[in-house]
Amino acid sequence: MTDLFLPLQSLKQGDWFKLICGASFQHLPAVRSLTLAYTLAGADCIDVAADPAVIAAAQSGLQAAKSLARDAQKRGFDYKGNLPFLMVSLNDGEDPHFRKAEFNPHECPTDCPRPCERICPAQAIVFDSIKEDFSGVVSEKCYGCGRCIPICPYSIIYTASYVTTPGAIAPLVMSTGVDAVEIHTQVGRLAEFERLWQAISPWADQLKLLAISCPDGEGMIDYLRALYDRIAPLKGALIWQTDGRPMSGDIGDGTTIAAVKLGQKVLAAKLPGYVQLAGGTNKYTVAKLKAMGLLKEAEGQGAGGRGEKFSPLLPAPCPPSSISGVAYGSYARVLLSPILEQLENKEVSNINMKANVRLEEDEVLLWQAVELAHSLVSQIKSQQEH
Known part of the structure; x- marks a missing residue:
């Protein structure tokens, strides 16, 4: 097994973990830090905005x-230097993942309690x-959850949506060497999907x-x-991402119910490809998946464990019999937000010395972040451990 196909092996085993940085999240230092921490924690895929600067970060x-x-x-993590897939998200029409909040701060009364500031998870x-010498929405940090509205x-407060322009964005993004693409679509947009x-x-290919x-x-x-x-026919693997309750995993425990329910629905349809949850996923x-018997059994306890021969040339099971993985967005980001803050x-306090402090330059914060990330990644990875 080469490192190139390790993420695909996770899909086949049913312990795939994807970090969603956010289809419209463009805060470069945070994207870099989240990618670093979750990669060291064992993530299989990092999903980012289709922006060359974000991809580079x-x-x-x-x-x-x-x-x-x-x-x-040395610190007890199982990371061996293999890289997760780098994925970019595109949309074929208006989508809540591809929008940002906006408002004119001068229209906000001085006596307003500003609940928007408190509720914003980003x-x-x-x-x-x-730091920004600014009032309003810091655009690169906003990922469009809409809770402030x-x-x-x-x-x-209102939102401004944007739609991928296929002819312009595809060559720009695909030339950056990404491993995977995710297309956000909705029922009834077949023509738009085809254009993209x-x-x-x-x-x-x-x-x-x-x-x-x-x-x-x-x-x-x-x-x-x-x-x-x-x-x-598709040469690579195919994932059906079931977007249960978008951008809600950090709100409360119950948001995961919608994600699991939609996963069950798509799984029952027996479509070719892997089924992966998103939208409301959390700790x-x-x-919940284990309790409902929706994850693959560990090695030696049933088909699909590590003892099964793996072929990287096999794009997907047909049909899948269990959930192959979980993607985490808002919950995974909020989990690390105290570290990133x-x-x-620190960047503000040290601004006269160094404008940007990278996560790996602060050893204490780095391994605290990895430990937090690992606490989430290990939940699904432990499914295949003994």
């Missing part, structure tokens, strides 16, 4: 992780920020994996079957 984090493999092993809303007492797929298809993310809706399964007909997701504050 993630690639920098991947290389930093590789150089720290020996240190990670700390993207600031007033009189010393209904809570604004003056209804002055046509733009990507010249690079399709170089992709190790294609993921299709779709929320629930009437006629969803028929729609997914139609999508499969458009993309088949309760793996336990400390790092950012």
